[in-house]
Amino acid sequence: MKLYEYQAKELLVKNNISTPPGGVAESADQAAEIAATTGLPVAIKAQVHVGGRGKAGGIKIAKTEAEVKILAAQILAMKIKGLSVKKVLIEKALEIEKEYYLGIVVDRANRGNTLMFSTVGGVDIEEVARTRPDKIFKFEILNPKQIQNHNFQIPVGNREVHSQVSAIIEKLYDLYLKTDATLVEINPLVKTKDRQFIAADAKIIIDDSALFRHPDLALLAEAAEEDEIEAEAHRRRIAYVRLPGNIGIIGNGAGLVMTTMDEVKRAGGQPASFLDIGGGAKAELVKSCLEILTMDKNIKGIFFNVFGGITRCDEVAQGIIRATQDLNLKIPLVIRLTGTREEEGQKILAQTNLVTAATMQEGAEKIVEYISK
Amino acid sequence: MSILVNKNSKVIVQGITGREGSFHTEQMIEYGTKVVGGVTPGKGGQEHLGVKVFNNVAEAVKETKANASTIFVPARFCKAAIFEAIEAGIKTIVTITEGIPTQDMIAVCQKLKETGATMIGPNCPGITSVDEAKLGIMPGNIFKKGQIGLISRSGTLTYEVVAALTKAHLGQSTCIGIGGDPILGSTFTDLLPLFEADRETKVVIMIGEIGGSDEELAADYIATNMTKPVIAFISGRTAPRGKRMGHAGAIISGGTGTAESKIKALIQAKVPIAETTAEIPNLVVAKLALQK
Numbered sequence: 092m093k094l095y096e097y098q099a100k101e102l103l104v105k106n107n108i109s110t111p112p113g114g115v116a117e118s119a120d121q122a123a124e125i126a127a128t129t130g131l132p133v134a135i136k137a138q139v140h141v142g143g144r145g146k147a148g149g150i151k152i153a154k155t156e157a158e159v160k161i162l163a164a165q166i167l168a169m170k171i172k173g174l175s176v177k178k179v180l181i182e183k184a185l186e187i188e189k190e191y192y193l194g195i196v197v198d199r200a201n202r203g204n205t206l207m208f209s210t211v212g213g214v215d216i217e218e219v220a221r222t223r224p225d226k227i228f229k230f231e232i233l234n235p236k237q238i239q240n241h242n243f244q245i246p247v248g249n250r251e252v253h254s255q256v257s258a259i260i261e262k263l264y265d266l267y268l269k270t271d272a273t274l275v276e277i278n279p280l281v282k283t284k285d286r287q288f289i290a291a292d293a294k295i296i297i298d299d300s301a302l303f304r305h306p307d308l309a310l311l312a313e314a315a316e317e318d319e320i321e322a323e324a325h326r327r328r329i330a331y332v333r334l335p336g337n338i339g340i341i342g343n344g345a346g347l348v349m350t351t352m353d354e355v356k357r358a359g360g361q362p363a364s365f366l367d368i369g370g371g372a373k374a375e376l377v378k379s380c381l382e383i384l385t386m387d388k389n390i391k392g393i394f395f396n397v398f399g400g401i402t403r404c405d406e407v408a409q410g411i412i413r414a415t416q417d418l419n420l421k422i423p424l425v426i427r428l429t430g431t432r433e434e435e436g437q438k439i440l441a442q443t444n445l446v447t448a449a450t451m452q453e454g455a456e457k458i459v460e461y462i463s464k
Numbered sequence: 465m466s467i468l469v470n471k472n473s474k475v476i477v478q479g480i481t482g483r484e485g486s487f488h489t490e491q492m493i494e495y496g497t498k499v500v501g502g503v504t505p506g507k508g509g510q511e512h513l514g515v516k517v518f519n520n521v522a523e524a525v526k527e528t529k530a531n532a533s534t535i536f537v538p539a540r541f542c543k544a545a546i547f548e549a550i551e552a553g554i555k556t557i558v559t560i561t562e563g564i565p566t567q568d569m570i571a572v573c574q575k576l577k578e579t580g581a582t583m584i585g586p587n588c589p590g591i592t593s594v595d596e597a598k599l600g601i602m603p604g605n606i607f608k609k610g611q612i613g614l615i616s617r618s619g620t621l622t623y624e625v626v627a628a629l630t631k632a633h634l635g636q637s638t639c640i641g642i643g644g645d646p647i648l649g650s651t652f653t654d655l656l657p658l659f660e661a662d663r664e665t666k667v668v669i670m671i672g673e674i675g676g677s678d679e680e681l682a683a684d685y686i687a688t689n690m691t692k693p694v695i696a697f698i699s700g701r702t703a704p705r706g707k708r709m710g711h712a713g714a715i716i717s718g719g720t721g722t723a724e725s726k727i728k729a730l731i732q733a734k735v736p737i738a739e740t741t742a743e744i745p746n747l748v749v750a751k752l753a754l755q756k
Contacts, residue, residue, distance in 0.1 A: 346617060400603045
């Protein structure tokens, strides 16, 4: 679960890491009120889950109260990479002397946690990582004590900077473990002209699997949901991702569903969803999943691909039939059902006029053909 | 021959009395797996599915000499269950459970490294050594004994490919679903050496997917260490960036984890890439023909 910048910063502040004075606004007037308390100039920052929002015009500096209102209204009316901006963060602009990068992340290849630091922080950090990897200091954390006792040497000569940054790393790591994060990032960590260290931007991703340990953080999830259909699917605990095409893809198992998307694309179609019914789905859940797909009016046809292991083909077939009856499903549906209780499943479908396919490839071709008619 | 588990493996099931545990233990026994006991705290002394239930793994190992475990314990208790198995001396652990916190898995992986135990999973379908032992939830009827080893990040895609192989009369030695999580007990690179050393296995199939860099690391390993042919399939070629495709591991972020990067690395390692799952049997036949 990705947190918005303002949510991430609230967590930093709770852990005694400084952020610029400011607040969140949903309207131009609110923005002006916040700016009045922080003092001018202020930075106005769109709160959206996409990278490169600054380059897309989602961050502006306002020097007067009138500018705050105009720019906040502009940004609140924006769509950045397809996502509409609902909130802006208003913050006192910093007098920057230097920008650092600081991050702690789950390192898959090492099966551990890694601390990263760079003296060339800022918007181009990914470019730095690609072209000057030596500029990024990496430290594999084998034991929490290494961080707690400052047993790491960030490449900074100045002793004061070294000790201040090390102290922030210790607090950030504490927050990382405490919240079951998979990423905490401060970029840039700004050293101001009066030698304060302030987190000018922050990114936190919380491990979804660990949310049961953090009911307070779980509450933030709903606020972070962008798409209405995705939000509804997640309320029903269905693994669904909305995609821009017109063919609904549904099946059991993430790998199989992704491969089904690939096959539909190979056949010349455009997937409109990734929907995984999971293992052992019962008829009622199958129906509920199909209902999610009907909410997307761009969908002109559905390919349902199931290889039953724990999932029983007869249950899936029952669910499909219930959905077609109760939901008045009018768009073409191609079904490929194989595996556990395949015969029973096929028998149920044979009583209807639903279209079946013997293989994933055949199914992909059929659905593409149907919707192009 | 087979890898990791065989007909002599003495298997216990942790979480044997639960709904999933019961159902799949029954299937495992039916397949011929030597299930010697089960563990459910507080239910020690009972009998379930014809085997004895113990309160903890240590007691189970002491009485049954078990050397492998399959874990169906709920996610929030899973770290403790895995630690218990490792500390009781179990050397091969299969964790089926989905949704284990990442930091719990990082702790588990450190423990595995310290003790030298092997774990498959979590969030995986398990291991099947064909006609010998099945630890996990794979449907037993799709397999046929033979010479192909399979390692996969996806469960249902494993079934899809195994069924296609069996239909083409291409049998399997051992098939392993390593799981869809970002932190795994065993990766491709951990398991390839076992197939390389297994006399029965002639060809290895790797089913990868977007996210992480395990396929790229495997490509490096194959180029320098494998003498046996490896065939690969990568799922998620058309998945958009930044969206998580069900598996916690299947996400493309930044410039890493793309299907292109994986395919490029594998091609450089001279690994043939199947464009579709349907192509895999033909590629296997071609590799087997070269060995004759």
